[in-house]
C-alpha cells in the first residue's frame with residue numbers, strides 16, 4: 001500500500017485519527033450515574049434496574065473466579081504474552097495522577113471523591129483498593145461550578161495503529177531517548193551495564209532513579225527498563241518481548257547498513273522501523289487474531305487485506321480498551337514457568353508465582369530467561385494477588401464503571417452461542433474446562449464472557465487493515481454487556 005500506518009498523519013483523511021492522546025471513541029453513548037461524568041456506583045445507595053450495584057470486589061470474588069484450571073495443548077504462553085504486548089501498542093488509558101486539583105489522596109481514601117473511586121474490600125479485608133479514575137478528555141474544574149457540557153470521555157495515550165509504538169515511543173522526546181543517536185547507525189540504544197551471557201543486549205534503564213521496580217535484595221540495584229511503552233517492566237514475558245524487538249531492530253538495522261552502505265543513520269532507522277512495524281501487524285493479524293477469534297470468524301469478518309483505506313477512523317474504542325481486550329486477563333497463568341533449553345523446568349531458576357514476577361526486571365538481568373515459556377491457564381488468576389490488593393478483575397469492572405460503559409444483561413444464547421462469533425477452538429477444546437463464561441453464565445451473566453466471546457471488537461477497533469465489516473459492529477453494539485448489574 002502507498003500509505004502504511006507508520007507513515008505521516010497526512011495519509012489519513014483526518015490526521016488526528018488514531019493519534020496518541022486523542023479520545024477513545026464510543027460505539028454507544030456513555031451511561032454515567034449522573035448522566036455526565038459520575039460512574040455507576042458512585043452513590044452506592046442508588047438503584048440500577050431496581051438493584052444496588054454490587055461492589056466490583058464482590059463481583060470479582062463471587063463470579064469471576066473458579067477453580068477450573070486447564071492446560072492448553074495447542075498454544076504456548078506466548079499467545080497470552082503477545083496479547084498483553086500488542087494491547088500496549090494500541091491502548092494506554094491514562095489515569096488521573098494524584099489529586100488533580102482536590103486534596104484527597106487516592107492511595108488512602110475509602111471515599112468516592114474525584115479523582116478517587118476506591119474499590120471497597122467488603123470481604124474481611126480492611127479498607128479499600130486504591131483506584132484512580134481515568135483522566136477525562138477535557139479537564140473540568142469541578143470547583144468552578146461550571147457544568148460539563150458533554151459526557152466525560154477517556155483518552156488513549158498510545159497510537160491506535162499497530163505501529164510498534166511500544167518499541168519506538170509515540171512522541172519525539174521519547175523516540176530520541178530510545179535511539180542510539182551517537183552511534184550513527186540507525187540502531188536503538190541498549191543497556192550500558194548489562195548484557196546476557198551470550199553478549200546480547202538488554203533494554204536501557206529508565207533515567208529517573210531510583211525507579212519503582214522491585215529489587216533483588218542481595219544484589220546491586222536493577223532499575224525498571226525503558227521502552228516505547230512505560231509498562232515494559234510489568235512482567236517478565238512482556239519485558240522479554242520488548243527485549244526481543246530491541247534486538248531485532250538492531251539486527252535488521254545492521255543488515256540494512258551492510259547492504260546499503262550509503263544510507264544515512266536516519267534512513268536506516270526509518271526503514272528498519274517500517275519493517276518492525278509491519279512485523280507487528282503481520283504477527284497480530286496473521287498469527288494472533290485468528291487463534292483468538294477462530295479462523296472461521298477471522299475469515300468471515302476480517303478476510304484478506306485489501307489495501308490501506310484512509311477513510312477509516314482507526315481509533316480504539318472505549319469498550320475495547322476498558323473491557324473487550326481485557327479478556328486476556330482471564331488467560332493469565334498464576335505460575336510463570338521458566339524452562340531450560342530442553343523445555344523442562346530450569347533447575348537453577350524454578351517456576352515463579354505471578355506476583356513474584358511483576359516489576360522485577362532484576363530477574364531478567366540476573367536470572368536470564370527471556371524465551372522459554374509455556375501456557376497453563378487458570379482463571380482464578382483473575383484475582384491476582386488478594387493480599388497485595390491487586391484484584392485485576394475488580395479493577396477491570398471498576399474501570400468499566402469509571403468509563404461509563406453501558407451495561408446490558410445478555411442471555412447466554414445471545415453471547416456465547418451466537419452464530420456470529422464463535423470461540424476459537426482452543427477455548428472450546430475441552431468441554432469440562434470450557435471458558436469461564438460458558439461455565440458461569442447459567443447462574444449469572446459473566447462479566448468476562450463478552451470479552452472472551454467478542455474479541456472481534458479487537459479487530460474492528462485495532463486493525464490497521466482498513467475497513468471492517470459493519471455487521472461486526474452491529475453485533476457488538478447489539479450484544480455488548482459490560483458490567484451491568486448482576487442479579
Ligand code: HEM
Nearest residue numbers: 080083084087091092093235321325326328329332395399
Ligand atoms: C501478567 C499479565 C498481566 C497483568 C499483570 C496485567 C495488568 C493490567 C493492569 C494492572 C491494568 C490496568 C487496570 C486498570 O486499572 O484499569 C491492565 C490493563 C489492560 N490490560 Fe492487562 N495485564 C496482563 C495481561 C494482559 C493480557 C494478556 C491482555 C490482553 C490479551 C491484557 C490487556 C489489557 C488491556 C487492553 C488493558 C487496558 C489498557 C489501557 O487502555 O490502559 N492484559 N492490565
Ligand SMILES: [Ca+2]
Nearest residue numbers: 089159161165
Ligand atoms: Ca500503536
